[in-house]
Amino acid sequence: MRFSKMFIPTVKEDPKEAEVISHRLMLRAGFIRRLASGIYTWLPLGLKSLKKVETIIREEMNKKGAQEILMPFVQPKELWEESTRWEKYGKELLRFYDRNNRELCLGPTHEEVVTDLVRKEVRSYRELPLNLYQIQTKFRDEIRPRFGVMRAREFVMKDAYSFDVDEEGAEKSYMDMYDAYTNIFKRCGFRFRIVEADTGQIGGSFSHEFMVLAETGEDIIIYCDSCGYAANLERAEVGYQQDKEISAKKGYYKKVETPNKKRIEEVSSFLNIPPQLLVKTIIYNTDRGVIGVLVRGDRDMNETKIKNILSLEYIELADEATIEKVTGGPLGFSGPIGLKIPLYADRDILYMEDFVVGGNEKDMHIINANISDFNVEAFFDLKIAKDGDLCPRCKATLNSTKGIEVGHIFKLGLKYSKAMGAKFLDKNGEEKYMVMGCYGIGVSRIIAAAIEQANDENGMILPCSIAPFEVDVLPVNSSHRDSMELAERIYKDLLAKRIDALIDDRDVRPGVKFKDCDLMGIPLRITIGEKNLKDGFVEIKHRDKKESLKIKKEDIVGRTIEHVEELKRW
Ligand SMILES: [Zn+2]
Incomplete structure (x- = not known):
């Protein structure tokens, strides 16, 4: 794409409304704009990144046999009454009336809708297991929306729901999603930990969270390096010394x-x-x-x-x-x-x-x-765990770190299938409840988490797989004809080789081009300067490295492809 034709409203100054780095940089780089509290518009650059994340998610979900559907954003009260969550969900559930005085809500999650679908359509064990997912807008009326898309009220989520004939099948579905999520977050270029988590609002018996490690994370992760135990703070167990004596003293007080x-x-x-x-x-x-x-x-x-x-x-x-x-x-x-x-x-x-x-x-x-x-x-064990406590599994010392939750998987068991009557006929013709699981990924939050994980004073440092562009072709002097011609040729050759390239064809000062390229976190920059070009060279630079490499102009396309492939290997 051509920079001159794209709608990329970058901002030099730090916006006052932004409290965290990702929010600040997403506003400055022209990824998002705020419409109302916790509600954002995605601009072309941000949306491009978001779509890349969605593609990775789709590919990994489909590999595990999950099937994509699209459920409605607006949901009727009656379904939520069946699951008893109409009462329990609290004010995060945004409720309203239609013109016929029917009460509705904006979906914060879709257990009710998907269970209703499956109970009406699935009759026999032959139709199971089934894993249905969607990538769709959710609304949760957060009491204090903050940090941009990190804790927004309206956001994009991937939610999946599995239906199995028995506990064993449900276990397999759960592990399939565990694997799919691991692959998704590796491909997104994250350093992350998988931790045991509390089941909270959704309910159910067991769950794991996928936490991106970042200094600015809101969540605390407790972990043990000796045995690999890891849990979020809410859930983290603590080991206790068994060899201490219990005092028999009495009546001295x-x-x-x-x-x-x-x-x-x-x-x-x-x-x-x-x-x-x-x-x-x-x-x-x-x-x-x-x-x-x-x-x-x-x-x-x-x-x-x-x-x-x-x-x-x-x-x-x-x-x-x-x-x-x-x-x-x-x-x-x-x-x-x-x-x-x-x-x-x-x-x-x-x-x-x-x-x-x-x-x-x-x-x-x-x-x-x-x-x-x-x-x-x-x-x-009733206390909040902290650094220096004993590991509940191996009694080594626990450590803590900060993270951002990007994915969450739950074993739901029979909670919703019983409440809503999702039954099937087994091999012997007996009626049984389906065993369920549910699996979420905060899609829009992934972009913010990636920025929180890596950035510097100049801007974002995005992983190649989810950056809006893989390469920025940057002719330093737009009025130098040879530079512009070469830039155009490199740009077109890269596109032909399916490299997602941007060409900065704007007639602006070089400093502006360099600054914008760094701000947007584009992983590779090809710089075409008059001086190098006289000797037949151009430069390639990684966003996260200080030095650039001089490369012969005729080799640049081949070398760039190698660099992109290297960056996307996981
Ligand atoms: Zn341990």
Whole structure:
């Protein structure tokens, strides 16, 4: 394509609205423009990259036998009521009425629609397994849309849904998608980790996230280099030392005054006892009543773990009135001794001795408490994992890193097929529920993640497979006839060899051309300058390297093809 003819509105200054690098560079390089909060237009350059990502996804999905469909963006309330998600989904689900007063929503995901399709069309085990996918617009009314297309309200997603006759088949479908995703993200040029994840809003039994490693990532990944264990922060388990002794001490505790000292740091410094010898007692409201949960003073509670282990529908911090009612004391002074509600504790507490807890009355704490002084229903791994904790699998030391989630795969089991009656007849003519899985990729987010992963002060450094162009042919002086003629010839030859080339045929200063080329992150640049040309040479430069290579002008097309092939090898 010709730069002079393309709609590429680049911007020199950093846009004020952008909070992260990818957002800033996508605006500056003319990839996207904002229409409203969390809603963006894709301009030709950005869309070109987006289409390349889509092609990679399609190829890898099709290789695994998945079939592409296109489902509606607008969905009827009735389907969401069947799955009970109309109530549960909350405000992210954008709901509205049509002219006949029927309630509808904009699809944030398509489990309901695809399950409805399959339950109506599939009758027999002979028609299974089935994996249907689409690449389509989604809408989630995020409370705080931010970071451009990274956390937008409207975005492009690839979602796939598998239907199998049994658990074994579902497992195979899951692993097929695991492999397909691995290939997709390798081809997109990502450094990424596959981590165990919580199943969250979608529900189901098991899931993995695909995380692109980037300093600016919003997600924290906990991993072990010894055994390969990796999980997102929500899910990450922690290993505990088994060889420690459990204290049998009892009845040594005594009350001490701690006037106005509520927070751990305050109590710790007032009593001159380190936070790891304090125990926090947190009171929660849940669907199974009020509970108390204990965790060491220097650690944070992982509410997802509590919710999963106790199979709770919901969990939220108790309000002050509830705390007063169940403990007898105000917020900040809760402790386990004498409490009548069910207590659960992080396993750290098992091995603690002579610790500090709240006194269940105003301005009072208890020192020298021990686990025999109160009754705990059960000890679990309930804390948020962090660097330096023990690996749950091999007991080596855990590390953490930051990432951006680009893909997520779930084993759904029978959740939707039961709720919506997706059944088939098996070999023996018996009616059975289909076993489902669902698999998502944030397509538009992939571009942002790629930019977050690699960039410099001059702009994006995009992987060759998803950059808007593979090569920029750049004649330095547009009024120099020989340069322009050679540039045109190289450009046409590259196109003929199926290289995705851009020619910068604009009549602008060389500095502008170089700057735009770097900003747009085009992986290879062929520079045609008057001086080199006199000796029969042109230059080729990789976006991520400082030095350029001088190459004979008659060899440039062949060498460029080699470079592109090398860059796209994965
Ligand atoms: Zn390990």
